[in-house]
Amino acid sequence: MASKYPLRADSEHLVLDPGVRRVAVTTASTAELGDLASLRRDFALARTFLDFYLASDIEGDDTIPSALDALWVSAMTMYGRAYSNGQRHAARADTSHLTAAEEADHRYFLDLRNKYIAHPVNGFEKTAVFADLSDRQTLPAGIRRVGESHTILSRLARIPAEKLNRLCERQIVLLTSRIDELHLAVARELIAMGVDDVHELPDFEPPYLDGSNPRSART
Secondary structure (H helix, E strand, O other), X not given: OOOOOOOOOOHHHOOOOOOOOOEOOOOOOHHHXXXXXXXXXXXXXXXXXXXHHHOOXXXXXXXXXXXXXXXXXXXXXXXXXXXXXXXXXXXXXXXXXXXXXXXXXXXXXXXXXXHHHOOOOOOOXXXXXXXXEOOOOOOOOOEEEEEEEEEEOOOOOHHHXXXXXXXXXXXXHHHHHHHXXXXXXXXXHHHXXXXXXXXXXXEOOOOOOOOOOOOOXXX
16 A cells, blocks of 8 residues: 655645545554644744743833733743643653753742742742731721731743743754654554455544533643
8 A cells, every 4th residue: 555645744734635535544653643643732932922921022021911911921830731640641741852051940830830830839929918007197097908018029030031932943843854754654554454454444534522521631
């Protein structure tokens, strides 16, 4: 069975030629391929958010909170998601290529996501309670007001944002290379099945996503 599989990375959007049938495939390599594609999407989204963020007037925008905050927080969320312990067990993002400086940056961003954005653990936000008292020399003694002051880190500086963007970009390149290799692996597995069995595979249907239950299991 000859293989004419196109060497394309994002193949889900390939347009079918006339007379071509798309089938659903499950082989030894498809679980890893699916996890790698999901990881690449996380890094791609993070990088897209960072591109918008870096193209904005980060230093000149003094509005707190600002729409810019949503961009870097979203980018950090997706970056951390790519390294979290979820249901993607067949593949992981590889960090063995990082230099010592890049590893330190990577750990910083994961800690920022885990200990500040996802959970209120570190000292990047603080709340203090105060009371306003009347001046005893001119007014009757008393409590005029009780309140609180909440201070929070609102802006990721440009240089760290650029470092995070480069980490995402490198991961996308590495994941695409691994995905391309798995495309060939799946093609070889299909060839080994034989032409008759391959043509008996069911027609491919895009996955249906039900957004009504956040606790639903990942498949």
